[in-house]
Amino acid sequence: MKTIDLRSDTVTLPTQAMREAIYNAELGDDVFAEDPTTNRLEKMAAGIMGKEAAMLVASGTMGNLVCILTHCQRGDEVILGDKSHSFLYEAGGMSALGGIHPHTVVNQPDGTMRLEDIESAIRSDNVHFPRTRLVCLENTHNYCNGSPLTAKYTEKVAALAHRRGLKVHLDGARIFNAAVALGVDVKELAGPVDSMSFCLSKGLAAPVGSVICGSSEFIAEARRNRKVLGGGMRQCGIIAAAGITALEQMVERLKEDHANARRLAEGISQISGLSIDLENIHTNIVYFDLESDQITAEKLMQKLADRSIKILNLGPARLRAVTHYGITTKDIDVTLDALQTIIKKP
Numbered sequence: 001m002k003t004i005d006l007r008s009d010t011v012t013l014p015t016q017a018m019r020e021a022i023y024n025a026e027l028g029d030d031v032f033a034e035d036p037t038t039n040r041l042e043k044m045a046a047g048i049m050g051k052e053a054a055m056l057v058a059s060g061t062m063g064n065l066v067c068i069l070t071h072c073q074r075g076d077e078v079i080l081g082d083k084s085h086s087f088l089y090e091a092g093g094m095s096a097l098g099g100i101h102p103h104t105v106v107n108q109p110d111g112t113m114r115l116e117d118i119e120s121a122i123r124s125d126n127v128h129f130p131r132t133r134l135v136c137l138e139n140t141h142n143y144c145n146g147s148p149l150t151a152k153y154t155e156k157v158a159a160l161a162h163r164r165g166l167k168v169h170l171d172g173a174r175i176f177n178a179a180v181a182l183g184v185d186v187k188e189l190a191g192p193v194d195s196m197s198f199c200l201s202k203g204l205a206a207p208v209g210s211v212i213c214g215s216s217e218f219i220a221e222a223r224r225n226r227k228v229l230g231g232g233m234r235q236c237g238i239i240a241a242a243g244i245t246a247l248e249q250m251v252e253r254l255k256e257d258h259a260n261a262r263r264l265a266e267g268i269s270q271i272s273g274l275s276i277d278l279e280n281i282h283t284n285i286v287y288f289d290l291e292s293d294q295i296t297a298e299k300l301m302q303k304l305a306d307r308s309i310k311i312l313n314l315g316p317a318r319l320r321a322v323t324h325y326g327i328t329t330k331d332i333d334v335t336l337d338a339l340q341t342i343i344k345k346p
């Protein structure tokens, strides 16, 4: 029986084309900048994002950390959303390894932070305060319903930050989902920021890797910080080869994932015992709640697992399903059928 794994788009497996690209990749030592496949990926990524330079890193977490370490010194402060991935789920790396202070601002349900909230979080020049150095955005916003941030909003934040002498970093782990959902060129979303990261290994289905982009000067400095973190990966053309295939072949199809997410959400809205706000479905991430006194979320997960269906239980009654490459419309219908049956007869 096929496992329908909706826990995350990180569970995607590489395509046949990626496996072939990996097999055939021309390799060298990337720490000497001599891996031709990695060099090609980095040039390609910079071009796609409209930045001067790019660098392959091991993961989204490493990409964000390398960028934050490159923008900030010890004791500096970063303004970021209270529901941002970097604040919630990256093991406090900026403070653990960089001595950098996170200053959270409330994320609105659409993943934005209010401009006035950002502005009032910026510290004045006072010996008591850390120095504010950076504002971080996240697009799409994972915890906030996979919401895409518009280019206009990103421009406004960057204008405010730059006017106050700050830099802007964008966690664009799912930036291509945002571009596809908004129907814009990804350059428009990346254009206003000073640095950005995006993941090859989520909806784009590559097995490993993320890329950071910025000015040539920024990336040169970031290369040093990647080395500090042990991220000099030698023959990483193996990873880059799949990344190139991902960028060439896997972006346009993200709209299938978005259509499947909507189908799933609409089906969930018809099941009594589950509640969902259809206004919150924007890309490939579907949050919903269990509202039944007949079955717990844990039991529901277990019964779904018995049918080889996996969904993320965020507890106590909050659930998340993410659509991705490998999940078909039929899988969505099988999942809806299972949810309906289990909840009806727990």
Ligand SMILES: Cc1ncc(COP(=O)(O)O)c(C=O)c1O
Residues within 6 Å of the ligand: 010, 058, 059, 060, 061, 062, 085, 086, 138, 140, 141, 142, 171, 173, 174, 199, 201, 210
């Ligand atoms: C918005 C966002 N940023 C960063 C990351 C981190 O990526 P990785 O798991 O590759 O470290 C994730 C992972 O899910 C994410 O959702």
